[in-house]
Amino acid sequence: MAETATPTRAPALTTPGLRVATAAGVCLVAYSYLAGLWPSRHGSTPEFVAVVRAWLNKPTGLGEDFGYLGTALLVLIAGYAITGALCTGRRALLVRAAVPLVAAAALGGVLFLVGAQPLVDVAVAAPVGAVLLFTALTAAVLPLLRVHPVLAVFVLLEVACVIALVGGWLGGDGGSAAARAAGAAAALVPLLAFGQLSWLFRANRLPAAHGVALGVLCLALTVPSDLLFPEYTGFWRPLGGVVAALLFLIALPRGEAFAATRPVRWVADRAWPLALAVPVVGYPVLGLLAALPFALALPVAVAATGAAAEALHRRVGWSA
DSSP states (O other), X not given: OOOOOOOOSOOOSOXXXXXXXXXXXXXXXXIIIIIIIHHHHTTOOOHHHHHHIIIXXXXXXXXXXXXXXXXXHHHHHHHHHHHHHHHTTOHHHHHHHHHHHHHHHHHHXXXXXXXXXOOOOHHHHHHHHHHHHHHHHHHXXXXXXXXXXXXXXXXXXXXXXXXXXXHHHHHSSSOOHHHHHHXXXXXXXXXXXXXXXXXXXXXXXSOHHHHHHHHHHHHHTTSTHHHHOGGGTTSOHHHHHHHHHHHHHHHTTOOHHHHTSHHHHHHHHTHHHHHHHIIIIIHHHHHHTTTSOHHHHHHHHHHHHHHHXXXXXXXXXXXX
């Protein structure tokens, strides 16, 4: 027998609070890659970044200049929205969301050919791969998700864990880079599944006790990634995942006042194009402007990122 409550009207794919969290996640990712990562890789650290690291990052244990916290927030929200889109038959939204991804990949290739250096690290590719993998897995278990969501989510997590384990094993010590990338992507799927559980609960398709138990399991499954991928060791990523999950749950039922403000609306409406434009446009622009003082180059890179996202938004009409 299916272990669900009587389904009610399906909740929206987002909420005012999640739009605020989306905007915050994008800003954290942009700050991490543009203000933190690029200068660090080029032998300098802006004074304001050093202050933030000393007074916020180190005391809280949230490393990578809050980049993983922002990524985890966006991944959680993606899991919520993707589940809602698939469960309510709105797959066209997911197809439309692929357009910015294709455009960003094409633009990144062009910039690379002209000598720019888009950021193509695993940290960038893994969240995108995780979203694609999660979407495919959710679509595969969708019939089961409708009648027995607990079993469906458990199967999804099990498949993701197998991929992460195999990828970490085959990609370790100079092994297959593709396998390692697949494993890193699969290691993020539990966070997407956490977002999925939240949508199922709000749709009254999942009992609270089962949702809590599976949610704890999802967060626990973020811990082995530090063992599978030694490069993550020392950044306390599981802590970032837990903090992101708490912020996600806090934001989910509230946030109307902040969501109505113009800056939040602008960023949230362009969240997906912005998240892609940060590593593909903003990061290489900093490289092209390396001869300028960083205080001048950073605003130009941010403006270029926003312009690229605005162009994609106007072309595709995508919004969070």
